[in-house]
Amino acid sequence: METVAVVWTAAVAAAGLIYWFVWVMGSAEVKGKRAVDLKMGSITRDKVQDKYKQYWSFFRRPKETAVASSENVPAFVDTFYNLVTDIYEWGWGQSFHFSPSIPGRSHRDATRIHEERVADLIGARPGQRVLDVGCGVGGPMRAIAARSGADVVGITINEYQVGRARAHNKKSGLDALCEVVCGNFLQMPFPDASFDGAYSIEATCHAPRLEDVYAEIHRVLKPGSLYVSYEWVTTALYRADDPDHVDAIHGIERGDALPGLRAHDEIAAIARKVGFEVLDQRDLARPPAGPWWTRLKMGRIAYWRNHLLVSALAFLRIAPKGVVEVHEMLYETARHLTRGGETGIFTPMHMILCRKPPLTPNAEDGNPQESTS
Ligand SMILES: C=C(CC[C@@H](C)[C@H]1CC[C@H]2C3=CC[C@H]4[C@H](C)[C@@H](O)CC[C@]4(C)[C@H]3CC[C@]12C)C(C)C
Numbered sequence: 001m002e003t004v005a006v007v008w009t010a011a012v013a014a015a016g017l018i019y020w021f022v023w024v025m026g027s028a029e030v031k032g033k034r035a036v037d038l039k040m041g042s043i044t045r046d047k048v049q050d051k052y053k054q055y056w057s058f059f060r061r062p063k064e065t066a067v068a069s070s071e072n073v074p075a076f077v078d079t080f081y082n083l084v085t086d087i088y089e090w091g092w093g094q095s096f097h098f099s100p101s102i103p104g105r106s107h108r109d110a111t112r113i114h115e116e117r118v119a120d121l122i123g124a125r126p127g128q129r130v131l132d133v134g135c136g137v138g139g140p141m142r143a144i145a146a147r148s149g150a151d152v153v154g155i156t157i158n159e160y161q162v163g164r165a166r167a168h169n170k171k172s173g174l175d176a177l178c179e180v181v182c183g184n185f186l187q188m189p190f191p192d193a194s195f196d197g198a199y200s201i202e203a204t205c206h207a208p209r210l211e212d213v214y215a216e217i218h219r220v221l222k223p224g225s226l227y228v229s230y231e232w233v234t235t236a237l238y239r240a241d242d243p244d245h246v247d248a249i250h251g252i253e254r255g256d257a258l259p260g261l262r263a264h265d266e267i268a269a270i271a272r273k274v275g276f277e278v279l280d281q282r283d284l285a286r287p288p289a290g291p292w293w294t295r296l297k298m299g300r301i302a303y304w305r306n307h308l309l310v311s312a313l314a315f316l317r318i319a320p321k322g323v324v325e326v327h328e329m330l331y332e333t334a335r336h337l338t339r340g341g342e343t344g345i346f347t348p349m350h351m352i353l354c355r356k357p358p359l360t361p362n363a364e365d366g367n368p369q370e371s372t373s
């Protein structure tokens with residue numbers, strides 16, 4: 001009799017523990033993805049490990065060869081997002097970017113405020129059509145549509161994200177304002193001058209040549225309209241002859257599918273080269289902004305909990321094989337990003353605000369032409 005009672009108590013305790021571990025601790029900060037729902041995007045279960053190896057092979061080539069074959073980059077970025085999208089949603093939320101921390105406010109509030117700033121900078125308003133370049137699963141798109149009342153069209157290279165973004169748009173009741181398209185932002189499926197504004201949040205860093213994506217954005221914008229971008233860059237503190245700096249930046253590139261980080265002072269010149277006027281540029285991470293990396297750093301214990309959880313789910317075959325390796329890669333990446341933030345050599349929020357010049361009447365024939373001032 002006593003043995004039965006002990007066995008029952010142990011079974012109930014174990015069930016309670018599993019429930020707490022998987023369903024309570026395992027749910028995303030913004031509910032919508034739980035650990036038990038981790039898939040690997042559109043990759044079939046048996047191909048996850050191969051795809052992960054394929055992802056790494058990109059970085060085994062010498063940098064010159066990798067850059068020379070930059071036409072492969074969108075496919076490699078697509079593979080990366082198949083591998084990480086569910087883990088990002090589960091462990092971070094629906095907005096795949098950083099934000100300055102704000103004392104006394106939650107991460108969720110800080111994220112929304114950083115996104116709403118974009119809507120305000122480009123003056124988005126009801127009736128306008130705004131482009132979200134590299135939209136992820138649409139966290140920013142929903143915040144910006146809700147703030148401004150503008151119609152937002154997002155583009156992402158990753159088909160799996162399109163499905164997730166559409167489902168979230170519907171669930172949040174914002175599907176009338178938010179639309180998502182699968183495509184390459186280097187060759188966008190939109191006509192010339194078809195948007196009243198555009199923005200990109202921590203996405204154009206995936207472009208092998210920034211001028212290519214900026215030129216596309218310039219093409220689809222109406223004359224006189226605004227574009228704002230939060231760029232990942234090295235700052236003025238970065239020293240290419242310091243092995244610690246180089247190691248941190250390479251770590252960030254490898255763990256975030258980046259063909260090569262750019263320097264902060266290259267961005268404006270590229271924007272001007274494709275025809276934009278640069279109205280403002282600033283590192284939004286500079287004081288008085290609170291550190292963006294504390295959210296990553298404060299989560300050490302959470303990472304271990306997540307590691308145990310992911311390992312258990314893979315062992316039980318609930319999550320696909322390969323999920324543990326991807327999770328480890330992200331843990332390493334978080335270390336490099338934190339180092340980049342603490343040393344000040346890297347920022348994920350170099351803000352650049354641009355305008356496509358308005359049309360002015362041509363003095364000779366009276367027809368409108370792009371102003372060059
Ligand atoms: C803009 C990009 C992505 C930025 C961030 C959203 C992500 C960068 C690193 C990611 C993470 C690192 C550690 C993970 C952790 C080990 C896991 O347990 C839970 C998820 C993480 C916190 C994950 C979340 C998203 C990031 C912070 C790039 C790709 C251009």
Ligand SMILES: C[S@@+](CC[C@H](N)C(=O)[O-])C[C@H]1O[C@@H](n2cnc3c(N)ncnc32)[C@H](O)[C@@H]1O
Pocket residue numbers: 074077081094095096097133134135136137138139140155156157158161183184185186200201202203204206207
């Ligand atoms: C780090 S996520 C940021 C997503 C979103 N801006 C956010 O903040 O939540 C980068 C996004 O850029 C997209 N992306 C990268 N390269 C792309 C390309 N060539 N064409 C279209 N989208 C691309 C990815 O698919 C992903 O959605």
